[in-house]
Amino acid sequence: MRRSAAPSQLQGKPFKKPKFIPPARSNPSLNAEITKLDPDMQLSEVAADNTLLQSQADPTIYSLNLLPAEDSGREMNHGETCAVPAFNLHHTVHSSPEDLTVSKGQEVEPGSVVKYFTVVWCKASKKKHKKWEGDAVLIVNGKSLTLKDLEGKDIGRGTGYKFKELEKIEEGHTMMIGGKEIEIMGSISPDDFSSGRCFQLGGGGPAISSSSQAAKKCFSNPLKSVYKPSSKENRQNSFQNCKPRHDPCAPNSLVMPRPDKNHQWMFNKNCFPVVDVVIDPHLAYYLRPHQKEGIIFLYECVMGMRVNGRxxxxxxxxxxxxxxxxxxxxxWTLQCQGPYGGKPIIKKTLIVTPGSLVNNWRREFQKWLGSERIKIFTVDQDHKVEEFIKSPLYSVLIISYEMLLRSLDQIKNIKFDxxxxxxxxRLKNSAIKTTTALISLACEKRIxxxxxxxxxxxxxxxxxxxxVNPGILGSLSSFRKIYEEPIIVSRQPSASKEEKELGERRAAELVCFTGLFFLRRTQEVINKYLPPKIENVVFCRPGALQLELYQKLLNSQAVRFCLQGSLENSPHLICIGALKKLCNHPCLLFNSIKEKECSSTWDENEESSLYEGLINVFPADYNPLMFTEKESGKLQVLTKLLAVIHELRPTERVVLVSNYTQTLNILQEVCKRHGYAYTRLDGQTPVSQRQQIVDGFNSKYSSDFIFxxxxxxxxxxxxxxxxxHLxxxxxxxxxxxxxxxxxxxxxxxQKHPVHIYRLLTTGTIEEKIYQRQISKQGLSGAVVDLAKTSEHIQFSVEELKNLFTLHESSHCVTHDLLDCDCAGERDHTGDSLEKFPVSRNCQLGPHHKKSDSLKPLSMSQLKQWKHFSGDQLNLKDPFLDRIRENVSFFFQNITNQNTAALLGKVTS
Ligand SMILES: Nc1ncnc2c1ncn2[C@@H]1O[C@H](COP(=O)(O)OP(=O)(O)OP(=O)(O)O)[C@@H](O)[C@H]1O
Ligand SMILES: [Mg+2]
Incomplete structure (x- = not known):
């Protein structure tokens, strides 16, 4: 029987032995392009070249920060570099606990042989000349067979085969499985199966199945905007001027890596001399080491030097x-320079950013390049895209995501490089308009x-x-089958050893491959340039009115209804909202009650059952506008804190953060009452004014004490x-x-030591939310994402019971939960925080060692923080000492060991 037309094999030679072709390179169009350029050059050679490219570069550039879950006992030794595992030709293994073999539901027969094959398949028919319908992977496990398509889906199963028959399986062998006829094309190593690479052998794979335009045209010339064919004469002229723009040999110069032979051969068709691309020394002088690495990484990516054509x-x-x-x-570098004949790589750049940062970008351009070197255009109400189009002066357009949508038609007509x-x-959701709009732009160099x-x-x-690299990971459905599902299954507590190992291998493969164009460094790289950070969690005793109202809320019909078990139509979010308001200040709750009383739906409203009788707890003449600081534990602490900062650090300023406009109104009123100059930025601040407000506050001449x-x-x-102070x-x-x-x-x-204060009301829902943030439960949900709000959180009845409990007698429920031997009675100082592993909820699992300081710390880390009760006398920190009367407990941590010497200054 002859193979006729398996889809993935229409172009290029049919293979016998599977080769490792990472997703990006397994693409038929890429294959075709390479074949066109040099008939003798095989895809495998190109792949090998890419692997080389990877190992040549600075290893630190590849570090992805995908960290282990706290409870993971295993750490894969990935180190800094992440070389693609070598292809392993051993394709028959005896199953042992280490074998990464079968999917769920398949039993591994002890001592049996597990083999993997690439096959082609078609529906069973008696026709002499078969028309193969697709590629697949065959798993032979004992007497059972499983057939998976290249998206990882099971498409056939069979059991009860004879051992003898299965032993004979080899290339060219045909057999029936689950109503399908298959022909063996070659064998696959267990390694290739467990890493998922065998599924990327062409069919249904990358680029072909992606819907985007760019995906279909995936092999692009990263330099094409520059390389217009020039006449011989022009070329000669260019040759004469082919000098690096800046001296590559000058001390501290930052020179971009030269393109390798492969790159030159593909993209330097006019044979221009290769010229060093050197970062403007004016910039290089200021760059931190991690920024230099980052620039090289970005340069290699956008030049297509890391993954060909991407x-x-x-x-x-x-x-x-x-x-x-x-x-x-x-x-700035790409706009002025390029490796081939020094020709610039880009002409126009589009920067899309949240509205509040449009002017921040302008400022940063000005800060680093001044106003003469480069002309940038920011779009706002008064400056429309048309102006940018008409003027040849500007090379950079900065626009907000919202404005981009409004001006999409014009922007599509501009050629951005x-x-x-x-x-x-925000582009993580491919269905939203912003993402589809940006995908529709033709520009291929995307960051x-x-x-x-x-x-x-x-x-x-x-x-x-x-x-950024359309189609490089194949279609979403194949990605889910091959990577996401095994990885998620492997993280479940019930996962078998095989499932765990399979998931880890797939994750490793994914990390390794995406590490070519994904870079994350942690805060630690700039710690040494930053002053110390003193972080405090301050547990404030609630006021008497707060306590009474809190109890009353917890006894309300609405809260009791939430705890009955039916979470459907449960008003738990309203109850949570009311408790949070009360923690901030009782007057906020008072306002809500009054507002609801006035609304026409008061009687039917769930809130009416929550607020019933509450108004009687407030004094009869209560006036929310005349709120007092004593009524709220946190506000009392805040006012004392502001006073001590003002007194001890008169030249320093405070950023005061709340997520609620109404609370900000109260805080603003406090500023007024105490005569503190302030400025304010919230959702209502017009975008055009935001940067001005920020600049004003950052200016050394600012008279504002509070932001x-x-x-x-x-x-x-x-x-x-x-x-x-924040x-x-x-x-x-x-x-x-x-x-x-x-x-x-x-x-x-930042010039001063930074003090961060997180205020929590002792024993209340605020502590519970904090615990949720730092506990595993908080980490396992998808909460580490700015778009997620409480509406996205699912609560069990047990959790709600816990949320709706007030712990009046505890100094600090969070400390009680830590199982700490100090019992909160003494100044307990744990070991350095840095010694402890940071818990992670990265789905990619235990592959990287570096910590990620952006993640909330864990309970076990918190235990290592210095902690003490407010009753303790002689606190060393003068700020805490001043507020301790209203504080039941403190946690404190000082980051930045290398500048900790300055601490004397901080706490003296
Ligand atoms: N090498 C440097 N020397 C001095 N200041 C620097 C240097 N690099 C960046 N900065 C300054 O550090 C601040 C933070 O930089 P930037 O806003 O680019 O951070 P970011 O990585 O974009 O952070 P975020 O994720 O919060 O937006 C800016 O004020 C910037 O000007
Ligand atoms: Mg930024």
Whole structure:
């Protein structure tokens, strides 16, 4: 029987032995292109070249920060480099506990032989000349056969075969399985099966199945915008000017890697001399080492030097590492230089960013390049895209995601050579308009910048990868079967050893491959440039009115209804909202009750059963506008804290964060009452004014003492280094929101030691939310994501019972849960935090060692923080000492060991 037309084998030679072809290179169009360029050059050689490329470069550049789950006993020794595992030709193994063999439901027969084969299949028929319908993978396990298509789906099963028959299986052998006829094409190593590589052998695979335009045309020339065929004369002229723009031999010069022979052969068709691309020394002078590495990484990615013909990258450095400067350096370099004849690589760049950061980008351009070198255009109400189109002056267009949607038609008509999507984790949802709009742009050099972990959800991770390098991971359905499902199954407590190993291998493969164009570094790389950070969790005693109202709320009909068990139509979110308001200040609850009383739906409203009788707890003449600080434990602590900062550090400033506008109103009123100059940024602040407000606060001439910030409205990406004290007045379910806010002040450029205060009301729901943030339960959900709110959280009745319990007698419920031997009675100082592993919820599993400081810390880490009760006398920290009267418990941690010497200054 002859093989006629299995889809994945229509182009290129049919293979006998499977070869490792990473997803990007297994693409028929790539294969065709290479064949066209050099008939003698085989795809496998190109793949080998790419592997080489990978190992040549600086290993640290490949580090992906995909960290182990806390409970994982195993650590794969990935180290810094992540070389693609060598192809293993051993294809027959005896099953043993180590074998990575079967899918769920298949029993491994002791001592039996497990083999894997590539096959072609068609429906069983008596026709002499078969028309093969597709490629598949055959698993022979004992007497059982399983057939999987290249998307990983089971398409046939059979049992009861004779051992003798199965032993004879070899290339060319045909057999029947589950109503399908198959022909064996070759064998596969267990290694190739367990890593998932065998599924990438061409069919149904990358690029072909992706819907995007760019995916269909995946083998692109990263230099094509530059290489217009020139006349001989022009070329000769160019040859004469072929000098590096900056001296590559000057001390501290940063020179980009030269393209290798393969790259030159493919992209330097005009045979221009290869010229060093050198980062402008003006910029190189300021660059931190990790930024230099980052620029080289980005350069290699967009030049197609890492994965042939792919020009996308994701720079996922933690917040504050200077992703903006790295991009500006890249853009400025590519706009002026190139490796072939020195010709520039790009002409126009599009930067898409959240509205509040449009002007931040402008400022950063100005800060690093001044106003003369490069002309940038920012789109706002008064400056439309038309202006950019008409003027030849501008090479960079900066626009918000919202404006992009409105001006999409015009933007599509502009030829951009580089696209940068800042805070690009929003593109993780490929169905939203913003993503489809950006996908529709023809630009192939795409960079996503994000400081938020994106590996926690593999489908979202897939969407981001697919955006920058369309089709590189195949179709979503095959990705799910081959990577996501085994990886998730392997993380379940019930997973078998085989499932665990299979999941780990697939994750390793994915990390390894995506590491070619995904880079994440952690805060630690800039710690040494930053002052110390003193983080405090402050447990504030609730006021008497708060306690009475809290008890009453917990005894309400609405709360009791929530605890009855039926969570459908349960008003638990309303109950949680009311308790959170009460923790911030009773007057907020008072306002809600009054508002509801006035509404026409008061009687039928669930809130009426929650608020019943509450108003009587307030004094008869209660006026929310005349609220007092004493009524709220946290507000009392806050006012004392502001006073002590003002007194002891008169030149320093405070960023005061809440997620609620109404709470910010109260805090603003406190500022007024105490005569503190303040400025405010929340959801209502017009985008055009935001940068001005930020700049004003950061300026050394600013008279503002306090920056009132709604973190949800505009915290992402902001630099608020004018402030060195940050107070989180309320807690969010989502740790990412709080971490984003905290990262605003402890960043490059900060001159003072940074003090962070997280205020929590002792024994209340705020403590529970905090525990949820730091406990495993909090980590296992998809909460580490800015888009997730409490509406996305599923609660069990047990959890609700816990949430709706007040612990009046405890100094700190969180400490009670830590199982700590100090019993909260003494100044307990644990070992250095850095010694303890950080818990992770990355779906990719235990493959990387570096910690990720953006993740909320775990309970066990918290235990290592210094902690003490508020009753303790003589606190060394003068700020804490002043507030301790209203505080039942403190946790404190000081980060940045290398600058801890300054601590004397901090606490003296
Ligand atoms: N090499 C450097 N030297 C001095 N300051 C720097 C350097 N690199 C960056 N900065 C400054 O550090 C601050 C943070 O940089 P940037 O806003 O680019 O961070 P980011 O990585 O984008 O963080 P986020 O994820 O929060 O947006 C900026 O004020 C920037 O100008
Ligand atoms: Mg940024």
């Amino acid at each position: 020009c996308g990258a994701i720079l996922a450095d933690e917040m504050g590492l200077g992703k903006t400067l790295q991009c500006i350096s890249l853009l 580089l696209l940068i999507c800042d805070e690009g984790h 996503i910048l994000t400081g938020t972990p994106v590996q926690n959800d593999l489908q979202e991770f897939f969407a981001l990868i697919d955006f 009132l910030l709604s973190s949800k409205a505009g915290g992402v990406g902001l630099n608020l280094i004018g402030g060195s 107070i989180l007045y309320d807690i969010d379910w989502n740790p990412a929101t709080d971490i984003q806010a905290m990262s605003r002040v402890w960043r490059d450029g």
